[in-house]
Amino acid sequence: MLDICMTLLFFAVGAILGSFGCCQVWRIRNGDKSKRSHCLHCKYRLKWYDNVPILSWLLLGGKCRKCHKKIGYAEILSEFFGGVVFALSYWLWPGGLSFVGDVSVFALMKFGLYSLLLTIFVILFVYDAKWKEMPTSVLWGACGVGVAYCFADFLERATVGGGVVAGDFIELLGAIGVLPGFYFLMYRVSDEKWVGGGDWILCLPIALVLGNIWLALFALFGSNLLGSFVMVPLASAKKKKKMKIPFGPFLIVAFLLVFWAQDWIMEFVGL
Numbered sequence: 198m199l200d201i202c203m204t205l206l207f208f209a210v211g212a213i214l215g216s217f218g219c220c221q222v223w224r225i226r227n228g229d230k231s232k233r234s235h236c237l238h239c240k241y242r243l244k245w246y247d248n249v250p251i252l253s254w255l256l257l258g259g260k261c262r263k264c265h266k267k268i269g270y271a272e273i274l275s276e277f278f279g280g281v282v283f284a285l286s287y288w289l290w291p292g293g294l295s296f297v298g299d300v301s302v303f304a305l306m307k308f309g310l311y312s313l314l315l316t317i318f319v320i321l322f323v324y325d326a327k328w329k330e331m332p333t334s335v336l337w338g339a340c341g342v343g344v345a346y347c348f349a350d351f352l353e354r355a356t357v358g359g360g361v362v363a364g365d366f367i368e369l370l371g372a373i374g375v376l377p378g379f380y381f382l383m384y385r386v387s388d389e390k391w392v393g394g395g396d397w398i399l400c401l402p403i404a405l406v407l408g409n410i411w412l413a414l415f416a417l418f419g420s421n422l423l424g425s426f427v428m429v430p431l432a433s434a435k436k437k438k439k440m441k442i443p444f445g446p447f448l449i450v451a452f453l454l455v456f457w458a459q460d461w462i463m464e465f466v467g468l
């Protein structure tokens with residue numbers, strides 16, 4: 198019973214974060230500084246009841262209440278998948294997620310930073326899927342959150358974990374070398390043809406949160422596998438050989454899968 202309640206609660210929080218993230222996409226794109234969200238066509242200011250994630254979109258049939266123009270699918274998709282990802286995070290959090298009893302403050306910090314990073318990833322995911330580029334300021338914001346997460350992780354290990362050893366730093370450096378390092382090299386060597394400028398920056402927070410060379414390798418392999426599964430049929434359907442690929446969404450999905458499966462992966466590689 199508790200699990201069902203927690204799952205629903207996490208889904209609701211994730212849907213709100215997804216909704217918030219998707220709103221920011223338009224604000225950043227249009228340089229809009231206003232606090233309240235509004236319709237992109239008629240500037241109708243959304244009331245609180247127009248802002249309930251998923252439900253409002255469904256009740257209005259994906260249209261603006263005033264001008265009845267289509268809102269688009271990005272909104273409901275980010276709300277729905279924000280909810281799904283958050284509910285899955287509750288179930289698949291490495292080592293189990295707990296907020297009661299003897300919980301380390303650093304573990305709580307890690308979850309808070311992870312939630313913040315997910316919200317930023319919603320922005321980057323939608324932005325990259327729409328315009329095949331990612332806003333640099335948001336990317337560096339994600340890096341800042343990644344650094345903070347990494348700190349909290351080391352502090353947790355130093356206090357309640359088995360302590361920090363030199364190997365932990367080597368693993369972290371390995372992760373940075375494998376993901377952002379490799380992509381930065383590809384970006385430089387190919388002169389932005391294979392890898393976009395945003396992709397290697399996006400790899401930084403991913404490497405910092407995974408913090409392990411094996412996990413980074415799985416994320417690298419996974420994102421390329423996902424990318425080819427989706428983009429090869431799409432490119433051949435459109436008969437375009439030189440299609441620009443938004444790689445950010447694949448990196449983000451691969452990151453989540455590896456993050457959730459990290460205990461199994463580490464067991465698999467025998468460490």
Ligand SMILES: [Zn+2]
Binds near residue numbers: 236262264265266
């Ligand atoms: Zn409107």
